[in-house]
Amino acid sequence: MALAVIPKDRITAVLREKDILEATRQALIAQAEGHVKAPPPGQLMFEAANGDCHIKYGAIQGADTFAIKVATGFYDNPGQGLPVTCGLILVMDARTGRPLLLLDDEGWLTNMRTAAAGALAAHAAAPAQISALGIIGAGEQAYLQARWTARLMGIENIHVWARRPEQAGALSQQLSQEGFQAKASPNTADLLQSCNLVITCTPAKAPLFPASEVRPGSHIVAMGADSPGKQELDPTLFARADTVLCDSLDQCLDHGDFGHAVRAGHVPETKATELGHILSRQTAGRTAPDQITIADLTGLAAQDIAMADLVRARLPDQ
Amino acid sequence: MALAVIPKDRITAVLREKDILEATRQALIAQAEGHVKAPPPGQLMFEAANGDCHIKYGAIQGADTFAIKVATGFYDNPGQGLPVTCGLILVMDARTGRPLLLLDDEGWLTNMRTAAAGALAAHAAAPAQISALGIIGAGEQAYLQARWTARLMGIENIHVWARRPEQAGALSQQLSQEGFQAKASPNTADLLQSCNLVITCTPAKAPLFPASEVRPGSHIVAMGADSPGKQELDPTLFARADTVLCDSLDQCLDHGDFGHAVRAGHVPETKATELGHILSRQTAGRTAPDQITIADLTGLAAQDIAMADLVRARLPDQ
CATH class of the missing domain: 3.30.1780.10 (ornithine cyclodeaminase, domain 1)
Known part of the structure; x- marks a missing residue:
């Protein structure tokens, strides 16, 4: 047959x-x-x-x-x-x-299951009050993350930064046309100042912003590091974080942003918890408003x- | 599209x-x-x-x-x-x-590329005079190995042994109908006594025969160990062998019969050569008539x- x-x-x-x-x-x-x-x-x-x-x-x-x-x-x-x-x-x-x-x-x-995981990871440890949703990247997945997360969490304000400003502008325009309050940020510092929930979705091979730009009370979801060699986050941010969530500990250690931080000696492997444990409500993703939390997603079979x-x-x- | x-x-x-x-x-x-x-x-x-x-x-x-x-x-x-x-x-x-x-x-x-590799591996280090071709196993790949190797090398006599004698009988009958002189062997000792070119093609998880049954001057091609846990050859046979050929050194060390022998300490990793080096005529697969030679195949991308x-x-x- x-x-x-x-x-x-x-x-x-x-x-x-x-x-x-x-x-x-x-x-x-x-x-x-x-x-x-x-x-x-x-x-x-x-x-x-x-x-x-x-x-x-x-x-x-x-x-x-x-x-x-x-x-x-x-x-x-x-x-x-x-x-x-x-x-x-x-x-x-x-x-x-x-x-x-x-x-x-x-x-x-x-694309859809990645967007869904990003939205769930964003929700799992987000602060109670979202100042604005920050999206770093302006490709297809950046669009999907913005849309799925904003809809799941009822967020109106979205700020977009991308390496190419014209692409960030195009994405914020697209999101505005869909009814969101979207704008392009001039740089990552501005975005991280305005947004306490930030999703990175790029194929970057080096950190997108210094850890010092991240304010207490922020939740950062890193979607991009799905292969060895890719990296979006400053590895020292993991040392500052109160909670680290991984979709798969094994994968994030092998090729996620968390793995970069562990190999560089900034944090022990034991610092991370698998996201599914939060989703099944066995653990709280965030226990205080001014915590820094990170979710590192690599995509699962x-x-x-x-x-x-x-x-x-x-x-x-x- | x-x-x-x-x-x-x-x-x-x-x-x-x-x-x-x-x-x-x-x-x-x-x-x-x-x-x-x-x-x-x-x-x-x-x-x-x-x-x-x-x-x-x-x-x-x-x-x-x-x-x-x-x-x-x-x-x-x-x-x-x-x-x-x-x-x-x-x-x-x-x-x-x-x-x-x-x-x-x-x-x-x-199935075809596996049969072809088996026939090429058989030819690469076979003795000059083949007494008979021995086939261990009686599944589809055993049939293909018999046919492809016998045709490539002009062999008429084929002996078959399998765990289930009725299946060995059926395969030898099928090969006879195709014009070969085929018979079922009563046991591996008989087969290894009669055949100086033997191909194993089974999903065995333990050695099929003791190394002591292998006569000097034999070439053994092991096809079956394509996953961790599978094993066809007595690992001590690798210590007796003069030459070991692997389709891929990495794969054979990871899950081939050669890997079992190396992990058990019978031979060093350096004992094996990749089969392709013989096929490109950079090296001789057999340099004396009474040598024991082994080819370990795991199947390549x-x-x-x-x-x-x-x-x-x-x-x-x-």
Whole structure:
């Protein structure tokens, strides 16, 4: 029997944001509670093309299926009129090893589950009063983080900073058109002064701002460091932080921002907690208003599996 | 644009054995010469279903494409009327990160490139006169190894041993019907007495025969140990061997039979040479008739990439 390929439009037609959020929340909890068998992600770097490929795969304990997700980020693609990211998810039968379904989502599911995790991580340790949401980066994921987080948390004010001011301007304009109070910040110091909830979503390979720019009472969510060599946060910020949340301790130690801080000796490995433990309400993400908190997200196979399961549940003929 | 899926029948229709052999030879040479970027394979084990999944992926230096191969072995599948192995190869654009082609070959390409590597490894260090070809195992790969090796080397006599005698009988009968002089051996001692070229192709997790059964002048090719935990050869055989060939030193040390011998302290890592160096004629695989030689094969992403390239070359509209 030929492998069934589900094109992107059928996938986007059946998934709703609230289902994606809930599935992502459950995936992060399953990860923290040890119910996911997911080896370290595969990584391939394409230096000449300024691209990378991640392969995330794994199984939820006892499930009938498992999933293999391929995601690419080729950062010069916009110059050719192509999106930066792409990807697909292969769903396999865990009882026979046979492929069941190919979700040819062009990276959409990865983008959505990443946005959902960012919003959940933002919510998990945010201060009670948000002065404004700060977004660092101006790509597709920056847009999604702004939108998902602002909607989940009822935030109106969004400040955007990006290395290229024209892109920050374009994103803040887009968000304004969607009804948010959005503006571009002139620099990171201004953004971190105005915003006590900040999400970084860039492919940066060096810290985006000095730790000294972060005010007490801020929550910083770092989304970008999903491969060895990437880095968004000043590693000394982890020493200042009261709480560090990781989507996966193993992954964040291997290639997240937290790993940079641990290897540099600023903090011990034991400083971080897995985000899923906060989401299942076993632990508080923030215990005082003036704490600095960090969430470091690398992206989990568990999230990809959750998206595949969600698509299958919503396409009952599969 | 929807991802193009090439079904198995279109793939089998265009590939010829001699092309597969030559592409495999070049892949093994490229591996040995360091032209392949292939991270360690991904592995997932499904203990309850007696199955495993390998994800092999990588890129040839400077190539326009890269490949991700998924292969499964679920050893109880025949009880449900399904083949043990399955798999597919995803071909990606190395300049944009976008998927180009899905080869839905149901594991056929993996089986073929594995058979080709076995035949090449058998030939690379075989004694000048083959008394008979010994095959240990009676599954699909055992059949392919027998056929490909006997054809490549012009061997008529084949002896088969398997844990289940009825399966060894069935395989020897099948090979006889194809014109070989095939018989089932009553035990491994008999097979190793009669055959000075022996290929093991089983999912064994413990040595199949004691090293003492191996006569001087024998070449043993071990195909089966492609995951941590699998093992076919008595590790002390590596101490007796004059030459050890590995398809990939890294992989064989990690999960091949050679790795078991090194970890047990029987031989140093430096004892092995990569098979590709023999195939490119930089080194001799055997230098005296009474030597014991071993080839340990784990299966390379380079071989999968080579198969994908071959299919694309033979399907010029892709």
